[in-house]
Amino acid sequence: MRLRLAGGDEVEARVKGKRMRPVCGDRVSAEPIPNEDDWLITGIEDRDNALTRPNLRGAVEVLAANVDQVIVVAAPSPSPDWFIVDRYVAAAEQMRVRAAIVFNKTDLESAEDEALADYERIGYPVLKCSAAEQSGLEELGALLAGQTAIIVGQSGVGKSSLINALLGGEEQRTAEISTKSGEGRHTTVNSVMLDLPGGGRVIDSPGVRDYAPAIESVAAVAAGFREIDEASHECRFANCRHLQEPGCAVKAGVEGGTIxxxxxESYRRLLRLTEKLESQV
Ligand SMILES: Nc1nc2c(ncn2[C@@H]2O[C@H](COP(=O)(O)OP(=O)(O)OP(=O)(O)O)[C@@H](O)[C@H]2O)c(=O)[nH]1
Ligand SMILES: [Mg+2]
Ligand SMILES: [Zn+2]
Incomplete structure (x- = not known):
């Protein structure tokens, strides 16, 4: 893997032992391997935070560490799965870092999506842009300046394209894989951290079709939905799960149209999923 040294140089590095798994954004200790160009990673410093998700085998996989911001990208095509967006936003809340929504491919025809207004209403920055038409990029650059952000979202929404557009044509390395139909396609395979010309760093990550971040516990689910968390202080019962309980301020908010x-619905789905995962351990 690529390792950036304190002085700024980049080297290839291997990991000492099998158990240690450094991820993009990790701060590590390392030493040069005698008579080789490669370095050896000998330890990982404690992480401020980590973005995780269950992998296809159900184990929790760490995607990146030590980020300040999670940028969730959606687009008219592939058609948005807002539940995935909500799960990433909830993961950002769990990590106690900022989240923002970026709606890319505004050059394509699409109905005005109510979901974007939902996020704006509860205080998340919502940006519209087009990597193809190079529009909205200044705002995106400003959002990323001075931060370490990770860009996430469904495969094909244009995460790598946006980063390439911000880099001003200085194409990042992308692996080429062949789909079954035989057509070539660039899809991100490994997370990679890049420096932006406007300052700030961004981690490009492989997109997901239908799996997304692991939420630690049932209690963390409500905290991942800030408007639900806020309303919950008015619920009659302190341990209200906002499902069928009497005197629930969250359900009242949904009925009254403030939530x-x-x-x-995303909250309820994520609660069910998290309960299922918790009962498996
Ligand atoms: N029309 C249009 N197409 C775009 C835009 N941005 C990206 N695309 C196209 O969308 C496809 C996917 O773009 P990528 O940047 O590879 O998407 P990604 O989110 O990085 O995908 P993964 O790496 O698989 O997660 C490519 O064919 C891009 O050319 C845009 O603003 N408008
Ligand atoms: Mg990509
Ligand atoms: Zn409640």
């Missing part, structure tokens, strides 16, 4: 029914 988005779509977001509430």
């Amino acid at each position: 988005s029914a779509r977001r509430y």
